[in-house]
Structures are given as structure tokens and as C-alpha cells.
Amino acid sequence: MSHNTFGMDVKTKRFVEYDSEEELQALIPTLSGEVLHIGGGSNLLFKGDFDGTVLHSAIRGIEELSSFASNPFMNEDEVLVRVGAGEVWDEFVAWAVERGYGGVENLSLIPGEVGASAVQNIGAYGVEVKDVLVRAEAIDLQRGEKRVFENAECAYAYRQSIFKNALKGRYAITYVTYRLQKHPQLKLEYGNIKAMLSHKAQPSISDVRQAIIDTRNAKLPDPKVQGNAGSFFMNPVVSREKFLSIQKDYPQMPFYDVEGGVKIPAGWMIEQCGWKGKSLGRAAVHDKQALVLVNLGGATSDEILTLCNTICKDVQEKFGIDIHPEVNFI
Numbered sequence: 514m515s516h517n518t519f520g521m522d523v524k525t526k527r528f529v530e531y532d533s534e535e536e537l538q539a540l541i542p543t544l545s546g547e548v549l550h551i552g553g554g555s556n557l558l559f560k561g562d563f564d565g566t567v568l569h570s571a572i573r574g575i576e577e578l579s580s581f582a583s584n585p586f587m588n589e590d591e592v593l594v595r596v597g598a599g600e601v602w603d604e605f606v607a608w609a610v611e612r613g614y615g616g617v618e619n620l621s622l623i624p625g626e627v628g629a630s631a632v633q634n635i636g637a638y639g640v641e642v643k644d645v646l647v648r649a650e651a652i653d654l655q656r657g658e659k660r661v662f663e664n665a666e667c668a669y670a671y672r673q674s675i676f677k678n679a680l681k682g683r684y685a686i687t688y689v690t691y692r693l694q695k696h697p698q699l700k701l702e703y704g705n706i707k708a709m710l711s712h713k714a715q716p717s718i719s720d721v722r723q724a725i726i727d728t729r730n731a732k733l734p735d736p737k738v739q740g741n742a743g744s745f746f747m748n749p750v751v752s753r754e755k756f757l758s759i760q761k762d763y764p765q766m767p768f769y770d771v772e773g774g775v776k777i778p779a780g781w782m783i784e785q786c787g788w789k790g791k792s793l794g795r796a797a798v799h800d801k802q803a804l805v806l807v808n809l810g811g812a813t814s815d816e817i818l819t820l821c822n823t824i825c826k827d828v829q830e831k832f833g834i835d836i837h838p839e840v841n842f843i
């Protein structure tokens with residue numbers, strides 16, 4: 514249970530943790546059957562026991578890469594930081610903010626680990642990891658070879674990457690290098706962040722981190738207290754025509770213009786369907802953020818899945834839009 518934040522009581526045949534690339538490479542020939550590489554387990558829903566090997570990285574370390582004066586991809590305001598995939602994401606964010614390095618403060622308090630940040634392209638409050646990620650180092654779980662993926666090779670999009678699609682399950686991320694700013698430019702445009710900081714003449718990244726932490730704490734349930742996997746669904750992107758036709762009926766609907774169409778918050782649609790704060794068995798829709806499903810205690814994966822399917826059906830019936838889980842079903 515300690516490796517899945519939904520708090521499912523499931524077992525695996527074999528669980529292996531490694532703390533170096535060499536150790537992982539040595540392990541590969543011993544792997545047989547299904548292999549699942551996990552991070553903090555904050556985006557997983559186990560449908561039952563796992564009949565294979567679960568791998569987990571304990572590669573640690575946060576290293577500031579030294580002078581890049583001769584590097585054409587950098588300027589002197591930037592610092593490159595190489596982080597072990599097994600570092601806890603928010604500990605890295607805290608490390609950066611303490612040093613005054615900007616770029617990841619809006620991603621404060623996201624559960625999970627550094628390796629997963631590169632796989633999931635985690636995002637919140639107007640920032641995505643793809644905006645700061647330089648490269649991800651990885652080991653091929655079939656051949657044991659090391660490969661370095663530059664940002665452009667990772668095929669990043671909203672909550673998507675090559676590691677979730679074309680190369681799903683093939684590589685284990687070992688290190689991620691991020692580009693941070695020594696003179697941060699704050700990103701305050703999302704939601705109420707600017708309003709929360711309006712009493713500060715010149716907010717610092719530390720103030721931004723605190724505002725994000727306060728907002729998240731107010732809206733999102735703490736997995737240590739109540740099992741959950743953060744946003745259960747992705748926000749759908751629909752065509753402009755479709756958006757305009759729905760907007761006629763729901764003029765107050767929030768939306769964001771994005772590449773390829775208009776993004777509509779699934780949480781809003783779920784709330785409109787009357788699901789916010791409601792439960793089905795021991796699975797429930799969080800009462801402060803309808804995008805999050807919670808385990809009320811002892812919920813089975815079937816109960817979560819039934820709730821998920823019922824919500825998807827209701828959203829489809831009311832809005833004619835298919836929403837899809839962000840959580841990975843195992």
C-alpha cells in the first residue's frame with residue numbers, strides 16, 4: 514500500500530529497488546514476465562495483485578552542473594541541475610526555491626518523483642515540466658543500453674510524452690536535467706495566484722511556492738489522509754465548433770484556448786453533472802475538486818472503476834464529450 518497513493522491493498526510478485534544505473538543494468542537479465550516501473554505511485558490504480566516485477570528507482574542526488582559559458586544553449590542567467598530519478602519531486606522544488614532558482618515553483622507540492630516528472634510531463638498553475646526539462650537520461654529495459662533523450666525527442670504535450678506512448682514501458686528514467694533561472698520571471702497568470710500575492714509589492718519565488726502550496730492544500734486531498742491519485746481525469750480538448758455549441762447552453766463554462774482547440778475543465782463538467790462530493794460505494798468524488806476521486810477507506814479498484822465509468826457516461830450524456838482517466842490502470 515505504501516507504493517500506491519490510492520491506498521489499494523495489492524501485492525506484487527517481486528519488488529526491486531536500485532540506486533545506480535549500473536545496478537539497474539545488472540538487474541535487467543534477471544527480469545522475466547511483466548515489468549512495471551513505478552515512481553511515487555501517485556498516478557496508478559492497481560486492478561488487482563501484480564504478477565510480475567515492480568521496479569523502483571532510488572537514484573538520488575541533486576547536482577548543479579558547473580559553468581556552461583561555452584554552451585550555446587545556455588546564458589549566464591541559467592543554471593542546469595541534474596537530478597536523480599528517485600528524488601522526491603517536491604524536495605527538488607524546495608531545493609531550487611531555497612537557492613532562488615526559478616522555474617519549478619509553480620509545480621510545488623505535486624506528489625511523485627523526479628523520474629515520473631519526465632514521463633508524465635507534470636503540470637500545474639500554468640507551468641509544465643516540458644518548459645524546464647533539458648534532457649532525460651534513461652536505460653533501455655530490454656537491452657540495458659543507456660540513451661539520452663533531449664527535450665525535443667520526448668514528444669511532450671499536455672500530460673503526454675514518448676515514454677507514455679511510443680516507448681511505453683521500454684525505458685527507465687535515471688536522471689533528469691532541468692534548466693532554472695537565476696533571475697526568475699514569475700508566472701502568476703493562472704487562476705487566483707496573482708490575487709493571492711496582491712499584498713506583496715514584489716513577490717519572490719518563495720511567496721509563489723507558498724501560494725501554490727496553500728491553494729493545493731485547500732483543494733486537493735492529502736493522500737496520506739485519504740487515498741487518491743490527484744486528478745483522476747485529463748481535461749479534454751474539443752474543436753472550436755463543438756466548444757461554441759456547448760457554450761450556447763452553458764455561457765459560464767470555463768475554458769482555455771490551446772493548440773488544436775479549446776480545453777474544457779473536466780472538473781467543472783463533473784460538478785455540473787452533480788457528482789462533486791458524491792460517492793458510489795467507498796469511492797467518492799472529492800468535495801472541493803471534482804477532478805479528483807478518493808478512496809473513502811477500503812475501496813476496491815472495482816468501486817473506483819465503477820465510479821469512473823459512471824462519471825464518464827454522465828459527462829458524455831450531458832455534454833457530448835468523452836473524458837479519459839489520467840491515472841494509469843495496472
Ligand code: EPU
Pocket residue numbers: 636637638639703704733742743744745746747748767778779780781782784789801802803804839
Ligand atoms: N472547476 C469546477 N469544479 C471543480 C473543479 C474545477 O468548476 O470541481 C473549475 C474551476 O473553477 C476552474 C476550472 O474548472 O475554473 C479549472 O480548475 P482548476 O484550476 O482547479 O484546475 P483543473 O483543470 O481542475 C488542472 C490539473 C491539476 C492542477 C490544476 C492547476 C489536470 C488533469 N489537472 O486541474 O493537476 O493542479 O490544473 O493547474 O490537468 C494533477 O494532475 O493531479 C493535478 C492536480
